[in-house]
C-alpha cells in the first residue's frame with residue numbers, strides 16, 4: 001500500500017484465518033494475510049492506521065525502527081486495543097527520515113511473542129534515498145511458527161518462554177521454502193527482515209557472498225561483503241545479490257548458539273542445531289552484463305558529544321534462577337525507569353550478566369554502537385537492535401535530538417520481553 005499526496009490511510013484488521021505455508025490455517029494475519037500488507041511511505045508522509053482487533057485478546061501496533069514520536073496516537077506502545085475494539089493511529093514520518101526497511105508488529109505487553117508467532121507482522125518501506133540500478137527489489141520477511149494438524153498455531157511451552165520459542169516452520173513472506181527466480185545478470189536488492197518472535201537468523205546463500213548495503217534500515221557507509229548475516233529478532237539487513245552463475249542455490253539459516261548451559265555446552269535441543277532452508281534461488285537464462293553499483297552510500301555520522309549522561313544497564317535472566325529483568329526490575333508500565341532531557345546525547349553500556357544472548361532494542365531513537373565485547377561492529381552505523389552476547393556488553397551512543405514522550409526498551413527475544421525484560425524511558429522537554 002502506497003501513500004498518496006503525503007498520506008497513507010489504511011485499515012488493518014488483526015484476526016485469525018491467514019493463509020500460511022500454502023495452507024488455509026488458523027494462524028493470524030492483518031487483513032487476512034501474513035505478513036500483512038507492505039506499507040510504502042516517503043519521508044514527510046503521514047501514516048494513518050485504523051487498527052481493528054478481531055482477536056480474542058488485546059493488541060496494538062508498533063512501527064519498529066521508525067524514528068517517530070512515541071506519544072499519543074503515534075507509535076505508542078502503551079496503547080491497548082481490546083478485543084472487538086479499534087484505534088486510530090496517526091504517525092508522522094519526519095521529512096529527514098532515512099529511507100530504508102522497517103516493519104510493524106503488535107506490542108501489547110504479555111501477548112507480543114504469541115501474536116508475532118501466530119503471524120501478525122508486516123513490512124514498512126520508507127522510499128527515497130540513492131537510486132540503485134538493481135533489477136529487482138524484494139522484501140524477505142522471515143517468520144517462524146509451529147502449526148498442528150488442523151492448522152492452529154501451537155502454544156509455547158514453559159521452556160519455550162525461557163529459551164525463546166523457535167517454530168518448526170521458517171517462512172519467507174508467509175511461504176515455506178519459496179523459489180526465487182533470477183537471471184544470471186540480475187542484481188537484486190533483498191530487504192531481509194527477521195520477524196521471528198525469538199529466533200536469531202544466521203543467513204547464508206550457498207555459493208555466494210551477500211553484499212550488505214544497509215543495517216536495520218540505515219545505509220552503511222560502504223557496502224560490506226558478508227559470508228553470512230546474523231540478524232537478531234527485529235533486525236534487518238539490505239543486501240545486493242549477484243548470481244554466481246546458472247544453477248540452484250539454497251538460502252539457509254544456520255543455527256546460532258544463543259547461549260551456554262552450565263559447563264559451557266551450547267544450549268538447545270536437536271531442532272535448534274539444524275540448518276533450515278529459507279528459500280531456493282533458481283538462476284536460469286543467458287548471462288548479460290550486470291549493472292554497476294555505486295561504491296559509497298551516505299551514512300549518518302556518530303555525534304561526538306558532549307555526552308550529557310552515561311548509564312549502565314544490566315540484563316539478567318535466562319537460566320531459571322532469576323526472572324527476566326533490566327537492572328533487577330521487571331516491566332512496570334507506570335514507572336519511569338530512565339528520564340532523559342530532549343536534545344541530550346547519552347552513552348549507555350548494556351551489560352549482559354546472563355548466560356544467554358539478549359538483543360537489546362530501543363524504540364523511537366536509534367543507537368550507534370561505539371564498542372562491543374564481541375567482534376568489531378561497523379563504525380558509524382545507527383542500529384535499533386543490538387545483539388549483546390552472553391556475558392558480553394555493548395556501548396551505545398544515543399542522540400535524543402527530537403520527540404518527547406514515553407516509550408520502551410527491551411529484549412527483542414519477545415518471550416523475554418513478555419516476561420518483563422523491558423523498561424520505560426521518558427524524554428522530557430528541555431525546560432520541562
Ligand code: C2O
Nearest residue numbers: 062064107234361
Ligand atoms: Cu520490534 Cu518493541 O519492538
Ligand code: CU
Nearest residue numbers: 063064065363
Ligand atoms: Cu521497536
Ligand code: CU
Nearest residue numbers: 358411413416
Ligand atoms: Cu532476552
